[in-house]
Amino acid sequence: MKGEFDMIFADPPYFLSTGNGKVNINGQYIKFDKGDWDRVRSSKEKDKFNTAWLSQCYRKLKDEGTIWISGTYHNVFSIANCLENIGFKILNIVVWHKFDPPCTLSEQRLNFSAEYIIWANKRDCKRHYFNYELLKSINSGVPMPDVWTLPAVDFWEKHCGKHPTQKPLCLLYRIILASTRQGSLILDPFAGSCTTGIAANLLGRKFVGIDQSKSFLDLGIRRRQEISVPAIAQQMRTKMAEIPEEVMVMVNHARRELREKMIETGICYLRAGDSKGSLLVTPGFERMHYVLLHTNGEECSLYKLKIGGHFQIWTKETLEQHGFHPQHAPYYIVLLFDKNNPIEFKVPPNLKESINTYRAKIRPLSHFIGLI
Ligand SMILES: C[S@@+](CC[C@H](N)C(=O)[O-])C[C@H]1O[C@@H](n2cnc3c(N)ncnc32)[C@H](O)[C@@H]1O
Numbered sequence: 001m002k003g004e005f006d007m008i009f010a011d012p013p014y015f016l017s018t019g020n021g022k023v024n025i026n027g028q029y030i031k032f033d034k035g036d037w038d039r040v041r042s043s044k045e046k047d048k049f050n051t052a053w054l055s056q057c058y059r060k061l062k063d064e065g066t067i068w069i070s071g072t073y074h075n076v077f078s079i080a081n082c083l084e085n086i087g088f089k090i091l092n093i094v095v096w097h098k099f100d101p102p103c104t105l106s107e108q109r110l111n112f113s114a115e116y117i118i119w120a121n122k123r124d125c126k127r128h129y130f131n132y133e134l135l136k137s138i139n140s141g142v143p144m145p146d147v148w149t150l151p152a153v154d155f156w157e158k159h160c161g162k163h164p165t166q167k168p169l170c171l172l173y174r175i176i177l178a179s180t181r182q183g184s185l186i187l188d189p190f191a192g193s194c195t196t197g198i199a200a201n202l203l204g205r206k207f208v209g210i211d212q213s214k215s216f217l218d219l220g221i222r223r224r225q226e227i228s229v230p231a232i233a234q235q236m237r238t239k240m241a242e243i244p245e246e247v248m249v250m251v252n253h254a255r256r257e258l259r260e261k262m263i264e265t266g267i268c269y270l271r272a273g274d275s276k277g278s279l280l281v282t283p284g285f286e287r288m289h290y291v292l293l294h295t296n297g298e299e300c301s302l303y304k305l306k307i308g309g310h311f312q313i314w315t316k317e318t319l320e321q322h323g324f325h326p327q328h329a330p331y332y333i334v335l336l337f338d339k340n341n342p343i344e345f346k347v348p349p350n351l352k353e354s355i356n357t358y359r360a361k362i363r364p365l366s367h368f369i370g371l372i
Pocket of ligand 1: 011012163168189190193196210211212216
């Protein structure tokens with residue numbers, strides 16, 4: 001049977017609402033009930049429900065396509081069994097490790113701080129689509145692991161209204177980049193507020209979403225309208241790519257002769273502090289793995305640091321021994337980079353930021369290597 005979807009992301013009911021549960025958020029006990037669609041069910045009922053919708057997904061998925069399903073211990077075991085019975089093969093179980101999870105009230109359990117995302121393809125599929133290199137490039141050049149530390153949904157994602165179990169765009173961003181191409185067709189059979197669709201459209205993919213609730217779908221439509229304004233779409237694209245563990249680039253302006261000397265030696269230096277041409281060392285420096293050199297926002301080149309997340313402090317005299325003539329301070333931050341292997345830009349760098357063009361800054365690698 002030929003399916004039409006390149007990828008399916010499903011965030012089905014986890015079946016965990018009892019109707020009288022509570023959760024502690026910032027010290028306040030808040031009633032925890034997602035809705036009737038999420039009521040606790042017996043394992044037989046769960047298996048029946050999961051077999052029904054997963055069989056439809058099998059029919060609708062292209063032979064080389066993949067499916068991702070999110071869950072907690074309440075539903076993932078049923079889903080894993082159903083997947084295998086239907087003819088899928090599990091590729092990975094991603095652990096989505098959440099920052100700052102709410103407190104679990106019971107003192108008889110560990111705090112819940114993870115959700116699981118099962119990734120599967122059709123058992124007979126010879127080769128499914130996986131953008132291995134791209135994920136590696138946003139993970140400091142090492143293969144992306146199956147534990148992802150990502151934040152929960154943020155307030156800027158809720159301008160158009162709230163869904164009780166809305167997923168963060170950064171999670172869908174990674175899933176979509178990993179398993180689809182530009183123009184791919186994606187299905188979400190439990191679309192809710194259509195997070196999958198928003199991420200898909202922002203990344204140039206097409207989307208079909210299904211939900212039993214009209215009001216949730218209306219929320220999804222409002223979110224879609226919001227990103228039809230190009231400036232908002234661009235802002236969201238940038239925000240959803242800013243994931244906490246993403247590799248960063250140190251962007252440094254230097255006048256032409258100095259920049260050429262830096263490229264010749266593989267040494268980039270800058271003053272520490274917060275003035276023109278200097279870098280304020282901020283948290284997140286450990287994720288700095290690249291340096292981008294430019295002159296007035298032009299003649300840009302991008303290099304990998306020899307040791308990612310690492311800088312040295314050199315004296316003026318040490319820099320002079322390497323042929324530089326620093327004049328502004330006794331000490332400098334030094335980044336050593338691989339001068340022999342410049343990295344290709346996939347997105348033309350746009351570094352002209354009026355008064356800020358000359359200030360050293362830290363930017364996500366995705367701004368320059370075109371993850372879309
Ligand atoms: C976990 S939520 C999905 C949230 C979504 N990922 C988002 O970011 O907004 C599950 C959704 O499945 C919908 N749903 C539950 N049972 C359904 C069914 N039998 N058919 C279609 N949708 C259903 C609910 O209305 C709910 O919006």
